[in-house]
Structure formats: structure tokens, C-alpha cells
Amino acid sequence: MKFDDNFLSEVGLSNLPDDQKPAFLEHVQEELELRVGTKMSEGLTEAQIEEFEGIMENDQQVIRKVVGELGMDFRNDPIYRKILEKHGVTEGTWDIISEYLSVKWIQKNRPDYHEIVTSTLAELKEEIRSGNSQILN
Numbered sequence: 001m002k003f004d005d006n007f008l009s010e011v012g013l014s015n016l017p018d019d020q021k022p023a024f025l026e027h028v029q030e031e032l033e034l035r036v037g038t039k040m041s042e043g044l045t046e047a048q049i050e051e052f053e054g055i056m057e058n059d060q061q062v063i064r065k066v067v068g069e070l071g072m073d074f075r076n077d078p079i080y081r082k083i084l085e086k087h088g089v090t091e092g093t094w095d096i097i098s099e100y101l102s103v104k105w106i107q108k109n110r111p112d113y114h115e116i117v118t119s120t121l122a123e124l125k126e127e128i129r130s131g132n133s134q135i136l137n
Helices: 003-008 021-041 044-054 060-069 078-087 094-109 113-130 131-134
Strands: none
Touching: 003 021, 021 113, 044 060, 044 094, 060 094, 078 094, 113 131
């Protein structure tokens, strides 16, 4: 999701002063990430949560463990190739491998990720719409 002037229009805040837009949009992004993260953690074990946190924090020990568990050469995975292309490189850094593993981890452990994001975003938009007169004051 792109948080920009189109998003502000969608939630009825196109009249938000220009000097307030960046901070507001950043807050919305952070709030969405927090809510999605909270919902994603529901139903997961502590070990799963720790593993995902390790991936996100580029913990090389966790990354090596997860790569070993994949049991495949991830370098040939189309998702990995796409991430390399996105970053304009031909070989992955720890950050790129971490990004790849986060995608693979979500596919395996939270296949409902897109539904979580979609529903959480819809809820957040509705909250903003219903409170936009207060936000503008």
C-alpha cells in the first residue's frame, strides 16, 4: 500500500495541510505495521515468533538455520531472483537474504497474510474516515 495524496483523498483528508501530511502518513504506515504484526502473531508459537524476529533482525545464526531447513538452493527461487532484481544486484547480502526468508516464512506460517493486511487496512481506513473531521481540526 502506498501512503500518499491518493490515500488521503480516499479517507477524506485531502484538505490536510501540506506540512502535516508526511507525519500523518508516516503514523498511518507505522500503525498499519503494528496492527498487522499483532494479528500475524496470533496463533503462533513463541518459537515461531522468535524465528521471524531473528529473520527480520538479520540474525545470521537464525538465517543459516532457516536456509538449512528450506532444503533447497534458494538462489534459484524466482522470489529470490525477483528481490535481487528489485535491489539491482546479482548476489544477495544478509539484508536481501533476510528479505527473501521473511517472504518464505510468511508463506509457510501465515498464508493468510494478504487477507490480514487487506482487512486491517480497511479497518484503519474506516477509523480515519470516521474521525477525519477531528483530524482536520
